[in-house]
Amino acid sequence: MEFDLPMIWAGIIAFAVIAYVVMDGFDLGIGILFxxxxxxxxxxLMTNSIAPVWDGNETWLVMGGGGLMAAFPVVYATVLPALYFPxxxxxxxxxxxxxxxxxxxxxRNRSAWWDAGFWxxxxxxxxxQGFALGALVQGLEIRDGSFAGGTFDWLSPFSLLTAAAVVTGYALLGATWIVLKTNGDIQDRARRxxxxxxxxxxxxxxxxxxWSPFINPLYFERWFSWPSMIFSGLVPALLAGCGWALWQGLRKGRxxxxxxxxxxxxMLCFAGLGISFFPYxxxxxxxxxxxxxxxxxLAFMLAGAAVMIPVILAYTSYSYWVFRGKMDPEEGYH
Incomplete structure (x- = not known):
């Protein structure tokens, strides 16, 4: 039985990226909300709620970056020069x-300065992260297998929009995390x-x-041609469902x-990117x-990944399990 190793590794890296975004997103959001x-x-109370897990969350960033360099060295060599600055x-x-x-x-005497630094x-x-995402979606100028663009090609009106979306999204994750982990006045303010x-x-x-479909004809074709347009309708519908669930959950005090x-x-936005990009x-x-x-x-690295990924998932799950439930306002995890 033959395995499609490039696709397996693309899946592993995609998993590491989305794991980083959803796990580190809420603790970045905590800082954004300061x-x-x-x-x-x-x-x-906010920092205590993330203290047991925030270091481990960044494991996925290391894995995604390291995996990209090892499994797709051409991409690493091409994308990194384009995105050095961000x-x-x-x-x-x-x-x-x-x-x-x-x-x-x-x-403690200078905690306000360090709080500003954390924010x-x-x-x-x-x-x-949003600027880098916007630059990738927008497209990189590649010539003869090398980046041929300028130092600040990543900075554009579109990437500014994606940066604002990522910051806002992380703030939402942070606020809903506070709702999940706290009670009382701070929880009410987090809902607001x-x-x-x-x-x-x-x-x-x-x-x-x-905006995206008009940046690259590839995106337009993916989202508005048959049969891929099935997914282009499904993703927004599911997003609307998540929006409804979010509003109802906040309104009803869940x-x-x-x-x-x-x-x-x-996750749905990430799926939408996958639909737009694949097989690129x-x-x-x-x-x-x-x-x-x-x-x-790829096969040699996969043997190591088959051991390491379950280990990472196990200790991450255990950390979240041990520190589950509400925060005690008088006794933090720190």
Whole structure:
């Protein structure tokens, strides 16, 4: 029995990316929301809610980046020069927010400065991910297998729109996470923040969706030709269902439903990207199969991934299980 190793590895990397987005998204969202929760007690409760899991969430970022370099070296060599600026800024922001996260507990006299650092680092990291996404969707100028564009090609009105969507989406994930993990006044305020964030996110998704088909003929054909147009109708319908579930969950005071609905929005948007891109890994330039490493290398790495991915999933699941339930306002996890 022969395995389609390039497709398997494309699936693994896609899984790592969406796992990172949905897991690290809500803890980046916590930082983005700091200006809406100015009280020290509330911010302590918010950071305590992510303290046991936030480091582990970034495992998926490392796996996605490392897997891309090993399994699709041509893509790594092509995309990285195009996105050096946003990727470097994202990594610096993640480092800075990590430092701020720790020091806000150890430097009480200057905690306001570290809180500002946590907010800035979280917001910049989210925005740079959105800029990178927008640049990929928009397309990269590739000539003779190398990036031939300029340093700031990633910066455009479209990528600015996708950056705003990612920041808003992470803020929604953070707000619904607070709803899930807390009670009382802070939970009520999180609901009040989540509702406009949800409305703004769906408006931004709508703008991106309307704009995308006119960026590249490939997208237009995918979304408006038979039979792929079946999916182009299904994804918006499911998104509308998630929007309804989010609104109902927030309006009726449910705790878990808004968070699950927000996760559903991200997963459906990711599915929409997959429909638009496939079989390309760099839209319009490089397909999955032509940019993959040799099968022997992919098979060797797959043996390691078959061990490591279940281990990562196991300890991640265990962490979330141990720290399940509501936060105690008087006793944090930290």
């Amino acid at each position: 200006p809406f929760f100015p009280e020290r007690h509330d911010r302590d 990727i470097v800024l994202m990594l610096l922001a993640l480092i800075f927010r990590g430092v701020a996260f720790e020091f806000r507990w150890r430097s 800035i680092g979280s917001t910049i990291a989210a925005a740079m 923040v989540a509702l406009p964030a949800g409305v703004a996110l769906f408006a931004l998704i709508g703008l991106v969706s309307l 705790h878990l439903q808004p968070f699950l609905a927000a996760l559903g929005v991200f 890994i760099v839209p319009g330039s490089l397909t999955i199969r032509e940019s993959a490493a040799p099968d022997a290398s």
